[in-house]
Amino acid sequence: MSAGRDRWLRIAAGLTGPRDNAPPLSAGLCSRCVETLSVAGTGITVMASAGVHVSMCASDPTVRRLAELEFTLGNGPAVDAYEGGVPVLEVDLVNAPPTRWAAFAGPAVDSGIRAVFAFPLRLGAARLGALILYQPRPGAMADDTMADALVAAEVITRAVLTMQSGMPEEGLMAELDDGTALHAEVHQASGMVSVQLDVGVGDALARLRARAFALNRPIADVAADVVARRMRFDD
Amino acid sequence: MTDREGVSEAGNATIRPGDKKGGGQEVATREELLAQTFVELADTLVEDFDVIELLTMLSERCVELLDAAGTGILLGDATDTLQMIAASSEQAQLLELFQLQNREGPCLDCYRSGQPVVHPDLATANPWPRFGPVALAAGLPSVHAFPMRLRDWVVGTLNLFMAEPRPLTAADIAVAQALAHAASIAILQDHAARDNRNTVGQFQHALNSRIAIEQAKGVLSERAGITMDEAFTRLRAHARSHNLKLSTLAASLAERTLPETRISEIIGAAVPGGSKRSSRQPAASLEES
Numbered sequence: 001m002s003a004g005r006d007r008w009l010r011i012a013a014g015l016t017g018p019r020d021n022a023p024p025l026s027a028g029l030c031s032r033c034v035e036t037l038s039v040a041g042t043g044i045t046v047m048a049s050a051g052v053h054v055s056m057c058a059s060d061p062t063v064r065r066l067a068e069l070e071f072t073l074g075n076g077p078a079v080d081a082y083e084g085g086v087p088v089l090e091v092d093l094v095n096a097p098p099t100r101w102a103a104f105a106g107p108a109v110d111s112g113i114r115a116v117f118a119f120p121l122r123l124g125a126a127r128l129g130a131l132i133l134y135q136p137r138p139g140a141m142a143d144d145t146m147a148d149a150l151v152a153a154e155v156i157t158r159a160v161l162t163m164q165s166g167m168p169e170e171g172l173m174a175e176l177d178d179g180t181a182l183h184a185e186v187h188q189a190s191g192m193v194s195v196q197l198d199v200g201v202g203d204a205l206a207r208l209r210a211r212a213f214a215l216n217r218p219i220a221d222v223a224a225d226v227v228a229r230r231m232r233f234d235d
Numbered sequence: 236m237t238d239r240e241g242v243s244e245a246g247n248a249t250i251r252p253g254d255k256k257g258g259g260q261e262v263a264t265r266e267e268l269l270a271q272t273f274v275e276l277a278d279t280l281v282e283d284f285d286v287i288e289l290l291t292m293l294s295e296r297c298v299e300l301l302d303a304a305g306t307g308i309l310l311g312d313a314t315d316t317l318q319m320i321a322a323s324s325e326q327a328q329l330l331e332l333f334q335l336q337n338r339e340g341p342c343l344d345c346y347r348s349g350q351p352v353v354h355p356d357l358a359t360a361n362p363w364p365r366f367g368p369v370a371l372a373a374g375l376p377s378v379h380a381f382p383m384r385l386r387d388w389v390v391g392t393l394n395l396f397m398a399e400p401r402p403l404t405a406a407d408i409a410v411a412q413a414l415a416h417a418a419s420i421a422i423l424q425d426h427a428a429r430d431n432r433n434t435v436g437q438f439q440h441a442l443n444s445r446i447a448i449e450q451a452k453g454v455l456s457e458r459a460g461i462t463m464d465e466a467f468t469r470l471r472a473h474a475r476s477h478n479l480k481l482s483t484l485a486a487s488l489a490e491r492t493l494p495e496t497r498i499s500e501i502i503g504a505a506v507p508g509g510s511k512r513s514s515r516q517p518a519a520s521l522e523e524s
Contacts, residue, residue, distance in 0.1 A: 004315035085443065087436050124446030125489030147435050154313040154439075176314075183334055184319065184449045188463055191453020191489060201450045201489050227453075227463070 011036060011151045012176040016159055016169070025159060025169050030057040033156075037148055039133045041113070043067035045078055046121070046129035046160055056129070056160070062111045063134060069107060076104035078130035081118035085127065087150070088118045092138035114138040117146075119153035121160060124187060126202030128160050165206035167213050182219075189223035196234040207233060265300060269410060272296045276417055285480035286425040286441050287448060288471070290321030290418055297395065297414050298323045301407055304375055304398040305329045308383070308418050309342055310391035312442050317342055317391070320445045325452075325467040328373050332366075333394065340366035342392045345380035349389045351408065352380045356400035376400050381408075381415040390419060390438055444482040451485035459502040473501045 014036035015029060033042040041063040046056045058064035070076025081088040090096055093105045093114055108116065115135040121128040131153050141149065155176060162172045186208065193204035208226070211233070212219040225231035263271070272293075279289055290308050297306040307322040307329065319333040336342040340363050341352040354362075357376045361367035370378055377397035383390050393415035403411070422441045423434060448467070455466040470488070474481040487493040488501075 004311055004313070008314045086440055122443055124443055124448075124450045125486045126450070127490075150435050150439055151313050183316075183337075184330060187446050187449035188453035188456070191450040191455075192457040193453075194450070194489070194491070195454055195457040200491060201454075227456075 007147065007151055008155075009177070011148055012155050012173065015152060015155050016172050016176065018170075018173070025172075026163055027057055029156060029159065030059040030063075033131070033133075033152060034059045037133065037145065037152060040136050041134035043078070043132045043134075044121075044129065044156060044160075045071055045082075045132070047082070047127065063132075066104070066108055066111065066113070066134075067132065070101070070104045073103050076101045077116045077118035078132040081120045081132075082127060082130040085120050085122055087120070089140070090116050091140045094138070108134075112136050115140075117141060117149060119149060121153060121157045123157055123161070123182075123205065124201065126190070126200065126205060128157060128202055131156055161202070161206055161209065164203070165209040165213070167209060171213065185227050186219055186223040189226035192226055193233045196232055204233075265410075268296070268300055272300070272414075273417070276421070280421065280424050284421075284425075285474075285482050286422055287321055287444050288474070288481040289421050290441075291323075291471070291481075293414055293418055293421070294321050294323040297393070297411070300410055300414070301395060301403075302397070303395045305332075305396040307333050307394045308391065309333055309336070309346075309394060310383075310422075310438055310442055311346060311389075313439065317346060318442055318445065320391070320441060325464045327462075327464065329396070332370060332373060332375070332396065335366050335369060336394075338365055339363045340370075341378045341380035342394050345382050345392045346389055349382050349384065349387075351382065351412065353403050353408065354378050355402040358400065370396070374398060379403060379411065381411045383415045383419045385419055385423070385434060390422075393418060444486075447482060447486040447489050450489035454488055455501065458498065469501050473497075 015032050016025060030042040030044055033044075034040070041059045043058040043063045043066065044056045045067050046054050058067055066076075067078065070079055073079075077088045077090055090100070093109050093116065096105060113134045113136060115138050116132060117135075118130050118132045120130055131149075133149060158176060159172060162169070162175070186205070187201075189208055190201045190205040193199075193207055194201045197204060197207065199207070208222060209219055212222040215222065222231065226233075276289075276293070294306045294308055297303060303323070305323050305326075307319050309317040310320050312318050316337055317333070319330060322329060322333070332340075333342070341354055345352045354360075355377050357363075357367045357371050357378065361371075370376070373396075375396040375398060377400050379395040379397075381393045381395075383392060393411060395411060423437050425437060425441065448470070451470060452463045452466040455461070455470060456463050459466070459469075461469070470485055471481055473479070474484045484493070488498065
């Protein structure tokens with residue numbers, strides 16, 4: 001087994017694997033992220049639609065307050081990661097240029113945070129939100145931790161999509177295990193369904209997934225039917 | 236049967252894969268074409284280029300330089316699944332052959348071992364019981380894969396399909412490997428993802444750009460009632476003729492932020508019988524005017 005696959009399975013199990021007396025995934029993801037990635041705090045913000053944000057979870061009340069603050073201000077590392085679609089890393093908020101996130105940096109530092117690392121939750125053009133990690137000390141992430149964090153953002157993206165499609169959480173681990181679940185045809189079908197239903201591609205993917213689950217078929221098969229124009233979502 | 240007179244066979248004078256050499260009328264020698272490719276590449280890398288467009292151009296050059304029928308660049312994603320990120324053609328048959336290699340095939344072997352996989356003739360020896368027959372049925376008996384590496388980390392592979400059984404010469408192998416390295420460098424140089432100073436992030440960004448293109452192909456295919464292949468051709472033609480980045484155009488189409496007038500333009504922009512052979516303009520010259 002390759003190192004990349006090992007990492008994926010380790011992070012996927014850490015974030016979404018079954019546990020005794022665990023809270024629902026939507027509530028427990030952040031505390032699991034803190035454990036799995038060994039960081040001080042984690043927040044996950046999900047965009048409902050058209051810029052309406054929902055703080056899905058936070059590892060502690062301070063983190064929740066900061067996540068809400070930055071999305072309310074429309075200014076901060078997670079907002080930048082969400083809008084730019086690439087990770088945004090600030091290794092020291094105290095020594096960052098004063099123009100960078102002027103209204104966010106002060107309250108963050110007052111809460112004991114020095115470094116922030118924000119990762120977009122995205123699948124192509126479907127932008128779902130952002131994952132943000134906080135550390136009390138300044139400094140860059142080690143390469144290995146960074147690779148873990150990028151994989152964690154991918155796992156959380158899949159988890160958010162699963163929750164949005166109303167699928168039971170038990171199905172998630174099996175799908176995360178199947179590396180081929182989301183290949184090109186699934187993305188093409190998402191684009192087609194997005195036109196058929198006049199929704200975004202993220203919502204379209206959730207609908208595809210829900211249909212596959214209802215029919216008890218792999219999502220790749222349902223996508224192939226859509227691409228071959230044997231199945232539509234608007235009739 | 237109509238009698239057509241004076242219709243020259245040479246009317247279609249692109250270098251077709253599988254054509255025999257030695258006609259004496261080749262437009263450029265391989266050496267010239269290779270030099271031109273690397274000059275173009277270097278020129279592009281210092282500009283604000285689109286990574287998918289550049290990798291597509293490299294795939295097309297690979298076809299010409301190595302006399303291949305089809306080529307593709309595949310990257311490993313976070314789940315370690317090989318995803319096609321650019322290809323010389325978006326034909327479903329070719330894409331299917333790339334997809335299939337997540338179970339077995341030259342790319343998977345190459346990705347796992349980090350070594351080139353050169354397989355001149357599947358008809359005489361076939362190590363891949365699922366992949367082999369599909370490739371043969373597609374008329375692609377000769378298959379090869381070259382690792383895209385970053386130090387000791389294998390990030391993906393360059394895949395070649397040949398229409399005739401043929402061993403690769405030492406020169407072929409050197410050219411293919413150089414193009415595979417060039418593809419890795421292009422991804423690392425993508426300015427759009429440059430800030431994060433993290434190579435894994437660079438590769439994930441490139442994969443997301445490709446996903447956005449697949450989503451946009453779906454949108455366009457549904458809007459215009461055309462194939463995915465044709466949708467890609469129109470998107471790319473529009474991006475080129477309007478000096479837009481292919482990935483940016485695709486993302487805004489899939490995000491539903493592209494103005495309706497522009498969508499109509501793309502849908503209307505059929506290229507009837509037009510040759511898709513690249514003009515002398517650098518394929519990935521995307522500098523804003």
